[in-house]
Amino acid sequence: MSIPMTRLGNRAFTHEDNADVEREYDRLRDLARAEANKRNDCFERSRRAYEDGDGARAKALSNEGKAHDAKMREYNRQASEYIFRENNAPGRVEPDSIDLHGQFVEEAERILEQRIRADQARGQTHLHVIVGRGNHSANHVQKLKPKVEELCRELGLQYGTEDNDGRIYINLQGGEPVPPPKPSKPPHGGQQHHRPPQHRPPQEEYPEEEAEGLIPLLLRKLEKACCAVM
Structure with missing residues (x-):
């Protein structure tokens, strides 16, 4: 279908x-x-x-x-x-952020991987990825966030869901994915840390969205x- x-x-x-x-x-x-x-x-x-x-x-x-x-x-x-x-025009997002709204999943995956590799080559330490909360997706299921997390695992990068669960923080240089504190954010909520597996099993094939x-x-x-x- x-x-x-x-x-x-x-x-x-x-x-x-x-x-x-x-x-x-x-x-x-x-x-x-x-x-x-x-x-x-x-x-x-x-x-x-x-x-x-x-x-x-x-x-x-x-x-x-x-x-x-x-x-x-x-x-x-x-x-x-x-x-x-x-x-992503200047002034609309911070230099250490990328907004993927409006992208199809496979488009977003390609754009994000290019950005990650470019930032790593420049010595950038982290990246905030704006993925959205999935409020308007079918059954309110986020489509992009799981694909971003999958890409991070494939690249061996640690990531964390920020207080705003429509954003993902990626550590580009190793170590814990701990973003700098933002006083304007409410103290509750926290973030979930994810470590890449030491031995990753063969990748499953995902149907194209x-x-x-x-x-x-x-x-x-x-x-x-x-x-x-x-």
Whole structure:
């Protein structure tokens, strides 16, 4: 079953109200969804053509679907980069923080890993990651936070959930993930510390959250079959 493409949180732009930013972001994501629908339609018609024995038409429709898939990915790339620039513009987040609102999970994972590696190379000691509380996700389940924690474990980094449970503190250089105290924060709540395992078992394969961005396995097999009969 196809999982709809969803973003993190109820608003992509998490600072002052700005309808223009939200509108442009939604426009790009809507264009991506439209291309995804066209892609899926082409692949479905390709499958039917193949079952009917029309290999040439099946191959043509498959290629058309691939073209729509490429356009979908491009629109999603533009949306991801656009909202990241807006949310992380100078003055909107602290230099030691990164805001991942508006990103799909796989987009956020890629952006965060690049940031972690760059900060480590510069000798930065820590990073605050704004992931959101999941209040507007299905069943109020956070999608991004578990992926950030998984990435930290893969990189051997210790992390902690901050008093604001929509933020994660990552120690980039080793040691306990203890952020500097913030007097404006309430004293209760604390944080949860997590140490990376000494011996990590083989990584499980997680289903992609944005299934609209992937070609179903059945269609991959179909494309191979189409190529075989041509």
